[in-house]
Amino acid sequence: MERRLAAILATDVVGYSRLMGADETGTLAALKAQRTELIDPKVAQYNGRIIKLMGDGALMEFPSVVDAVIFATEMQLEMQQRNASLAEDRQIHYRIGINIGDVIVEDDDIFGDGVNIAARLEGLAEPGGICIGRNVRNQIRDKVDLNLEELGEVEVKNIARPIRAFRVLLDEKASALSTPVVAVPSLRPRKMKPKVLMILGMLMALLGTVAWWHFANPSRTDNANGVVQHSPTEATSIAVLAFKNLSGEADQAYLSDAIAEDITTELSRFGNLFVISRESAFSYRDQTKTARQIGQELGVRYLLEGSVQLSGSHMRVTVQLIDTREQNHVWAEKYDREVTDILVVQDDIVRSVVTALGEKIWHEAAESLQSKPLESFEAYDFSLRGSEALHKLTKDSNQEARRLYKKALELDPGLPDAHLGLAWTYYLDYDAQWSDTGTEALDQAYRYAQIANDEGAPGYEIHRLFGQISAARGDHEKALQHIARAIELNPNDGDLLATRAMLLRDDGQLEEAHKWIEDAIRRNPHHPDWYGSVLSAIHYMEKDYEGAVSILNRAKSLAIWDHLILAASHARLGEVKKAQQHASEVLTINPGFSIARITPRIEYRRHEDRQHYLEGLRKAGLPE
Structure with a gap:
């Protein structure tokens, strides 16, 4: 095991999910341009190396702490200039933290408290700012002419002792350090050691053989929904x-x-x-x-x-x-x-x-898992109770969940799970029509989801909710991009697979939607009822009305969207009395329901799918 002293720089993009949610294509293009035009050339100029990219962040190492600080200063000043000509909502800001510490070197990666402290310092930096530790200040004090603002002794999570931190002021002295950006060839990916390549090659070959055998020789069983499962x-x-x-x-x-x-x-x-x-x-x-x-x-x-x-x-x-x-x-x-x-x-x-x-x-x-101790168990307790209520999926339980999440945030305003749960209560209010709310509920959901992301909620959960909000707003391409990213981050979550099926259904890709909901059910054979809701709506769109009815007849409870599918399906089958019964249930749940009011909320992208759905509701006798 190799150890060495290193200057470590940690950086991340502020509000990454907000930027991606507003303009994913434009954000990715801007980040790529900044990497190739600014960050890579400056890293090379100061003899640094990018150890790893982590979604919206990066970890770098420099042989000299002076070089690390000058790099960070020049990078942030250049970003100020780039942002000056952009609208505020399109500006990209980075936080940077720099530390000197002992690190453990393994292959081409580094670990240890030196890395952790750099990450904590980055979290203390302002958007567009740089935060350094006392040991960095001591090393550059007589070598770099910069003004620093002392932040005092700061307690940070998972670090035993307080950190004495300083903020680098990006003033005239900092500007005097700037040098032109000199283009260099793109930094090449680090080469793996031959031994690592050999091990990975053997592992992938083994996994490939297992996967081939698994799919070529399936063990088939049927689940409660009649979907074929593979072991x-x-x-x-x-x-x-x-x-x-x-x-x-x-x-x-x-x-x-x-x-x-x-x-x-x-x-x-x-x-x-x-x-x-x-x-x-x-x-x-x-x-x-x-x-x-x-x-x-x-x-x-x-x-x-x-x-x-x-x-x-x-x-x-x-x-x-x-x-x-x-x-x-x-x-x-x-x-x-x-x-x-x-x-x-x-x-x-x-x-x-x-x-x-x-x-x-x-x-x-x-x-690499590094969860944080909780600031307030009482707040966490309220958040858990909120989640318990949220999963019941009723109007009353949704209101109770919102109350509990808000109580949790009163005790701990930075609790990400509570912000995310609160976002879901607003989205469900809109989607389930539990209250007379319009698109302002989606705006509330998006706002709380952004806060949850900034506070550290799991990225896959954020992308899932952003995907559903995007679909509700009619942006199906963005919705599918979000759910694809969520599944990349957590490929085993059945809820994510079922959500992708739902979004593919809304986009008119019924064959693909079938595949994803079947995979979701295979992974979660005792799934919640809303998986059946997704599958039944797919059957309805395929004009398999009997299949749609059969699936929902096995559900433990029915939501308003289930009654709508059942009303339309029975009407299409000529079963008028049953269609009217479910239409009556719709009006019991939402007395103000009308076809005119639901039309703007329908998430089907294709005109023919929207008309097919609305005609079924009219046949069931639901009011115009």
Whole structure:
């Protein structure tokens, strides 16, 4: 293991998701131009190297801290000039943090506290600004003529001691350091070491063989919706069962559910893991089936089960990983922590599970997980209760969820989950027609989603919601771009796959929509009812009205959009009485419903699809 002292620079784009949501094509083009015309040439000029690009950010290393600071100063001044001629909503701003520290070098990457502190300093910088640590200030004090503003001792998360930080003032002294940008050839990607290439080649060949065998020799079963399923690759499949609540209080069950659900989400990030969705895994709660039986029914090799016991501010989480074929315990662990460390415990569990499954590449990815301790467990508690209410998908539960999310934000204004949940309440108000609201609800949803993104909510969740908002606004191309990006970030999430099916349906790509909803159902056989809503609407658009009715007849509960499809389908089948019954349910849910009012809300892009839907509603007798 190689260690060395390095000058580390961390940077990111401020409000990246907002920019992408407003103009994805233009933003990507602008970022590419800045990279080729400014950043790459300046990095080369000051002998630095870009270690890795991370979506909206980058990590760089410089042999000299003086060079790192001058690079950052010149880059930010040049960006000021570029932004000066642009409208405010099109301006791109970077934050930069610089630190000197001991780093661990592995292949062409670097790790360690030196890197973490640089990232924390970047978070302290203003948009368009530079923040440096005391050790950097000490090194450049007599070498670079810059004015600095001391920010004092700053407490930052996951760093044991306060950091003394300074802001670089971009004034006349800074401007005097500027030099012309000299074009250089594009920086070439770093070459992997031969050994790494060989290992990756062998791994990919193995995965390719497994994938070929899997698809060439499918094991077929039919699920409740009549959709053919294929068994996943057994060795890399897992389900996280509902954790038991041992707290002695029935109303604490939501906490154990939330921990299990978040672990499911984190495991889903690993693209080569087949992870059963929450609804399917949780359906085995309180059942007495053996691990082997559950594994066979879900088609997974491993189960993760556990328990949560809460006592005051103390929490004990016990987990165990079970091999369903051998029916033995692969790994078990007990965590005794304060409640504010819930997210850290989740990361420990994910890291241990991935390591137990044996792939070095996953282990390395798990090592990068760096969740933050919670500022306020009470705020997190309100946010969890809000999510529990939100998932019930009723008018009253949506209002209760909004109340709980707002309470959480009163206690912790920076809680990303609460901002994101609040955004969903406004979107659902518009989509489900629970209140007499117009596009202002979409604006509210978008605003809260932007805040959630800025506060660190998972990118795939942000892109999913942006996709649905874009579709509601009629921008189907942008909607599909957002959901594609969400799935890139979290390829195992059944909800994302089902959402893509819905957006493809709205875009008129019915064959593709069928494929995606089938894959979503395969990954989540005990899926929520809205998967069936998506599939039934696809059948309706294909003029398979009996298929649409059959799917919704198996749903546990029906939303307004389900009653609309059922009313139109029964009307098309000539079943007038049934059509009128569902039309009556629509008017019970939304007494102000009319075809004139719903027409602007219809998300189908093609004119023929819109007319096909509206004609079915008219046949059902719904008011004009």
